[in-house]
Amino acid sequence: MKIGNRNRKPRGYVSYVTVLSLGIVMLLLLINTYKTSMRSHETQRDVTLRVDYETKEEAVLRAIVPITANRAMMCMQDQSNEGNNSYELRWQRIFRAAIDEANGSGSVDKNVLREFGLEDALVGNPGDARIYSSQTFWAFDVRNRYAMPGINQDFGIGFPPPLESVTSQVNDRDHTWPIISSKKYYGALAAEKVGAAVADYPQFNLIPYPRIRFGYAKPGEPFVAKHNWWSFRMDLAAHQRGTTDLAKRERDFVISIYEVPSQLAISAEAFTVLGQHADGSDWENFTIQGGVFASRARIASGLSLERLSGRHGVELAADTVIGDNPLFGEDTDTTAYENGEGGGIAPNPFAPGVRESYELAHGSFMPVSLASESGRAAFVPINRGVEFFDRYAHDPESNTVSPTTWNEYSVGALQCAMNLDITEVADADSTFPSEITFRYFKNGSREELVIDLEEGDDAGLPPGYIYCADENETVFFEYPVDVAYGKNGEYYYEEGVTGNVTFDNARFGDPLVGTFKAGYYRPSFPFDLKLLHDTKPCLEVYPERLPEFLGQIGADGPEVNHSISVNVDYVGSAYLQKPSIPCTELDYGVILDECSDLTAFTKGFSLVTNLRLYIADDFNTMETTVPVGSGLASPFYPPCSLFAPEKRYGAENDPYRLRLTGQLGSLAGGGDAGTQSVHLLDLKTATETEVGHDKIEVNLSPIEHPAALPPVMMMNWLVVLEERHREHYDSANETP
Numbered sequence: 001m002k003i004g005n006r007n008r009k010p011r012g013y014v015s016y017v018t019v020l021s022l023g024i025v026m027l028l029l030l031i032n033t034y035k036t037s038m039r040s041h042e043t044q045r046d047v048t049l050r051v052d053y054e055t056k057e058e059a060v061l062r063a064i065v066p067i068t069a070n071r072a073m074m075c076m077q078d079q080s081n082e083g084n085n086s087y088e089l090r091w092q093r094i095f096r097a098a099i100d101e102a103n104g105s106g107s108v109d110k111n112v113l114r115e116f117g118l119e120d121a122l123v124g125n126p127g128d129a130r131i132y133s134s135q136t137f138w139a140f141d142v143r144n145r146y147a148m149p150g151i152n153q154d155f156g157i158g159f160p161p162p163l164e165s166v167t168s169q170v171n172d173r174d175h176t177w178p179i180i181s182s183k184k185y186y187g188a189l190a191a192e193k194v195g196a197a198v199a200d201y202p203q204f205n206l207i208p209y210p211r212i213r214f215g216y217a218k219p220g221e222p223f224v225a226k227h228n229w230w231s232f233r234m235d236l237a238a239h240q241r242g243t244t245d246l247a248k249r250e251r252d253f254v255i256s257i258y259e260v261p262s263q264l265a266i267s268a269e270a271f272t273v274l275g276q277h278a279d280g281s282d283w284e285n286f287t288i289q290g291g292v293f294a295s296r297a298r299i300a301s302g303l304s305l306e307r308l309s310g311r312h313g314v315e316l317a318a319d320t321v322i323g324d325n326p327l328f329g330e331d332t333d334t335t336a337y338e339n340g341e342g343g344g345i346a347p348n349p350f351a352p353g354v355r356e357s358y359e360l361a362h363g364s365f366m367p368v369s370l371a372s373e374s375g376r377a378a379f380v381p382i383n384r385g386v387e388f389f390d391r392y393a394h395d396p397e398s399n400t401v402s403p404t405t406w407n408e409y410s411v412g413a414l415q416c417a418m419n420l421d422i423t424e425v426a427d428a429d430s431t432f433p434s435e436i437t438f439r440y441f442k443n444g445s446r447e448e449l450v451i452d453l454e455e456g457d458d459a460g461l462p463p464g465y466i467y468c469a470d471e472n473e474t475v476f477f478e479y480p481v482d483v484a485y486g487k488n489g490e491y492y493y494e495e496g497v498t499g500n501v502t503f504d505n506a507r508f509g510d511p512l513v514g515t516f517k518a519g520y521y522r523p524s525f526p527f528d529l530k531l532l533h534d535t536k537p538c539l540e541v542y543p544e545r546l547p548e549f550l551g552q553i554g555a556d557g558p559e560v561n562h563s564i565s566v567n568v569d570y571v572g573s574a575y576l577q578k579p580s581i582p583c584t585e586l587d588y589g590v591i592l593d594e595c596s597d598l599t600a601f602t603k604g605f606s607l608v609t610n611l612r613l614y615i616a617d618d619f620n621t622m623e624t625t626v627p628v629g630s631g632l633a634s635p636f637y638p639p640c641s642l643f644a645p646e647k648r649y650g651a652e653n654d655p656y657r658l659r660l661t662g663q664l665g666s667l668a669g670g671g672d673a674g675t676q677s678v679h680l681l682d683l684k685t686a687t688e689t690e691v692g693h694d695k696i697e698v699n700l701s702p703i704e705h706p707a708a709l710p711p712v713m714m715m716n717w718l719v720v721l722e723e724r725h726r727e728h729y730d731s732a733n734e735t736p
Helices: 016-074 083-088 091-101 110-115 238-244 354-362 385-389 406-410 543-552
Strands: 205-208 222-234 251-261 266-274 285-288 291-299 307-316 368-370 377-382 418-425 433-442 445-452 466-470 474-487 490-502 518-523 527-532 536-541 563-568 589-592 605-609 612-615 640-643 647-649 658-662 664-666 696-700 715-723
Touching: 016 091, 016 251, 016 377, 016 715, 307 377, 385 605, 418 536, 433 527, 433 536, 466 474, 474 543, 490 518, 527 589, 536 563, 589 605
Parallel strands: 266 291, 266 664, 285 696, 291 307, 307 368, 418 563, 536 589, 563 605, 589 612, 605 640, 612 647, 658 696
Antiparallel strands: 205 222, 222 251, 251 715, 377 715, 418 433, 433 445, 466 518, 474 490, 474 518, 527 536
């Protein structure tokens, strides 16, 4: 019997070709998906690495700015070229210090990891590795150097105008160290690229202000400065390219140190209150043109300024006008400002969004700025404080990297061509000087004239007369002197004589018949000793007499001997004391007299002293010819500057009214010096009374051309790091 299974299905079959084909397709899709995922991961990795490197680069670049300024200063200081000192100041070490300060070798600072207990964590970022400056930074021109200095050749498009130097100490070292020196100057290579004739203005010229947010001047417009610069190439990823496989990230930069003479209407390295006196009353008769700089500033109600820049902070009253409009533009939302202490709405230009709104609305940088807002830039006032006034506060410097020493560069008293010093008193109890010394330039070398004020004086003679001859004797005087002939309080005088003088009755007459007489002399100098108010010994300086006197003694003229320091030699004398600052009544003073006509000083005139300065006459009120090609307006006055810790107006008599024109400044230190504020228009007379506020008229304006710079001035550095973009290249500039 046969039993069949009717439910049995026909046998099927498997096509190996179909299965294999389908498997291959699926595998290819899987591989493609994997490759796409891997490419996505690689892209994310590259993006992450690039962001990491960009963050590191920005931190390193910001660190380079202050480090470069600091090392450039140190290159000018004593023994900077000694051993390890000089090594640490090299460009290589500047870049190394910037990498370390920016924590460029790691994505997370080790201290941060330690705080979170992750010091043993494994960091998988291949960019975290020791960065060597030799692999990361190099000069455009020579690979084994770190920076290319902008001197002695035309570097073409994309580079600033070059400086020149014929000094080997500059030319041989500027590749290795950041050299700032007066031995660098503008020459023929920059003749068509700066705004004034380089033959007339080699040290400081008219150049464009960089386009940065710090508004010491208006971006792009000419200001007075000297532009030192160095260029370098950077690739922060080069050290790990074998691991990261990132494409080259070479970027080109120019690091600049602008030497900026103080040129604004007001420049103060202090907590400065503008628009208000110390007693709370407002300034009355004043105009201020151009910008204002103060390390820290408080602007009183109602004041209007074109620009305001600071370092440590700015406080503005509610109705302050900065720029064209109140509150930085009529379209500005006043709710963006913070409430002031008085309860009203006070403008806060640094509140979030205010600056951005202003720049968007106006297409320009906001006219209120702080140096800290400028990114890769730093503004550094070169302020030595009270040391600026005193030649004797500084030891000689030697073995410096730069041929210009720091004290020569930053101390005004040391920059003066002439020196007038009180060098001796008779004994510890004496207050009246017994010796003064005058130094000046003659044929390019410094000469010295020592004046003994107490040798052989006689009763009845004015102070300073010295015995030199008996009756009928002849004395030869090689420089101008005042002479006296007589005895016992009876004398005849002649002033300003030179050559042979015979002291007899035939020349002078007989002041005391029947008495054997004598001859006396007193140097007829453009300075004198005087007792102010019959009590305070002072040196009185007569600038108008200086040019003629310089000619009589064969010295270089006032175009060379254009500045004078007045100090006390407390180092070389056992009896003289270092002057106090603030000044006391026990200190000597300086009286400035016969100083209204300074037109003989074709390069200007400066006086620097660490004593209280009494301005006894009109100062620099005679106009002179406007310098050719300067474009400056008439009337033009010789550029002058007066530096003293304290100024008093008047001497024996107090002035009724004061009119000040030009620039005002303060060397009071520390822009963050607490509540101690400086009020620039709180002025005093010689009798220590305050000048009436309604008797002060002030017209302040900026220096707009190097022809208006005085011989001695305050200096600032503006340090800026800018990228040189590839679109500026041409074939001549391209480097492999």
